[in-house]
Amino acid sequence: MTGMGKKVDRRVLRSKEALKQALLRLMEQKDFDAISITEIVEKANYNRGTFYTHYENKEALLGDIMEDLIQDLMQSFRAPYEHQDIFRIDELTANSVQIFEHIYANAAVYAILLKSKVILSLKERMFQAIKQITMEELVYENTDNNINPELSAVYAIHALLGLIFHWIEGGFKYPPSYMQEQLILMINWRPREARTNHKRK
Amino acid sequence: MTGMGKKVDRRVLRSKEALKQALLRLMEQKDFDAISITEIVEKANYNRGTFYTHYENKEALLGDIMEDLIQDLMQSFRAPYEHQDIFRIDELTANSVQIFEHIYANAAVYAILLKSKVILSLKERMFQAIKQITMEELVYENTDNNINPELSAVYAIHALLGLIFHWIEGGFKYPPSYMQEQLILMINWRPREARTNHKRK
DNA sequence: TTAGTTAGTAGACAGATGTTGAATAACCAT
DNA sequence: ATGGTTATTCAACATCTGTCTACTAACTAA
Incomplete structure (x- = not known):
């Protein structure tokens, strides 16, 4: 699933990577909105036209950066299940806590x-x-x-x-351990009395 | 809390309202990113300088539109409690379903x-x-x-x-009724066996 | 109604944007 | 190594942006 694309021209890989790095470095110094495309290509040492052959705007470039993160995150999310064919819903909640570790490891970005x-x-x-994974590969038992x-x-x-x-x-x-603990606590929590009707004073 | 600001020049009210309406009308036809500030002021029949006296950019104008919606939403959210001094956490969940009605009423926007x-x-x-309300005015009993x-x-x-x-x-x-019902169901749901340890096969 | 304050207009400006065309250079498959 | 493909460059263009100035009109408070 990871290497399913056809071979990409090395120039493209270089250009895109340089543009991503340039934007990330600029974002360490100033706000995203304050960064111009001209600024990015100058930092990356590419022509402005090159930017527009790959991205429509700044947001698209940033979207590409985020996509890299997502791929990383999903890999760590699937890792515990890679030997099994399917997820089980009651294991999902317990294992989704692994995400906290991943985030913590990439805290800088x-x-x-x-x-x-x-x-x-x-x-x-x-x-x-995450939804795609859970909906496609998960088994729902509580019917x-x-x-x-x-x-x-x-x-x-x-x-x-949100958490x-x-x-x-x-x-x-x-x-991370505290966040994991709290997540488990809240998943298992329910209101003191389950009510379908509610009476106001 | 609503009328706490000082009196605003009528010209400001007119201009801002016209700009908001212009943007909303334009957004019915084309994407937000494709709309220029020049376009907005021309639609609203104002000078471009007028825009910049009130807003920094498109996003700020849109933020103003959203703020109006928020005020409306919060009013409907607080409404059931206006006679009481405080919220109770177990009533919150049951009453937050009112939000669904509000959203449904403003579905067009x-x-x-x-x-x-x-x-x-x-x-x-x-x-x-919502967090501000719940954290400031809510009473937490489950200590x-x-x-x-x-x-x-x-x-x-x-x-x-998210829902x-x-x-x-x-x-x-x-x-809305179905969404409310589902919300209640999920709040009261908990995993079949509450586990703090999880044993993999 | 009037005086003082502030919003709106009009024009101009440097810079950024998004798009285009033609020339060059780098790449890939064979 | 060669040929065909495609990325990159460069220059130019109209448009948009953000900011500024001086002028005019509209509003508020008294």
């Missing part, structure tokens, strides 16, 4: 992306990636209740990602 | 915003607004467990918002 509002697109992209499987996945994944990005935005205030 | 990736900022802004209150709020709110925006993106495939 995430910190850079955080400075712009780009991080929102990254979150969305992560959601799509006894009438919970919509897709909505359930949306609910759980957004909760998880992760809150953790990133807070500058990794807690260690 | 949300559909327009959906076409750009602007909707991500809106989601983030909604999160901040017997060791769940971090802030993380718990982050978890629950992102799950809720809402999935609903929007899907073109309101289900009625």
Whole structure:
């Protein structure tokens, strides 16, 4: 699944990589919005036209950077299951905590992306990636209740990602182990009395 | 809290409103990125300089539009509690379903915003607004467990918002009542066996 | 109604953007 | 190594951007 594309011209690989690195380095110094395309190509030592043959705009270039991160993340997410054919939903929640370790390992890059509002697109992209995995490869056993499987996945994944990005935005205030522990606690938590009707005073 | 600002020059109100409407109308026809500031002011019949006296860029104008929506949303969110001084956490979840009704009522505007990736900022802004309410005015009773209150709020709110925006993106495939029902079901759901240790085969 | 304040207009400016065409250079497959 | 393909360069172009100035019009408070 990783090497499925046809061979790419080496010039393209070089150009794109140089542009990505140039943007990342610039983003360490100034805000994404304040960076011009002209600035990027000058830092990367390429012609401005070259940029436009590969990307429509700054955002597309940044999207490419994020895609690299996503691939890395997904690999670590799938890793525990690579020997098995399928996921089991009750193992998913317990193992999704592995994501915290991955994020923590790549903390530097995430910190850079955080400075712009780009991080929102990254979150969305992560959601799509994780959802695809869970919906395609997961086995849903709890067919006894009438919970919509897709909505359930949306609910759980957004909760998880919300937790992760809150953790990133807070500058990794807690260690990964604490975040994992809290996630497990909240998954197992439910309101003191389950109510379908609610009576106001 | 609503009328706390000082009186604003009527010209400002007119200009800003005209610019907002112009942008919204343009966004019905073409993508946000493809709309130029020049285009906006021409549609609104104002000088380009006028735009820059009020907004830094397109995004700021759009942010203003979203802020109006947020105010509306928060009002509907607080409405059930306006007689009480405080929220109770177990009532929050049951009553947050009111949001679905609000979204459904403003479906047209949300559909327009959906076409750009602007909707991500809106989601983030909604999160901040709801979190502020829940953290400031909510009473946390469950101090017997060791769940971090802030993380718990982050978890629950992102799950809720994830559900809402999935609903929007899907073109309101289900009625509000169904979404509310599903939300309640998922809040009360927990894994078949609560485990702190997990043993792999 | 008037005086003081502020918003809006018009024009000009350097720089950035997005697109194009023609020439050159680097690459890939054979 | 050669030929066909494609990336890259360079220059030029109209347009948009962001900022500024001086002038005019509209608003607010008294």
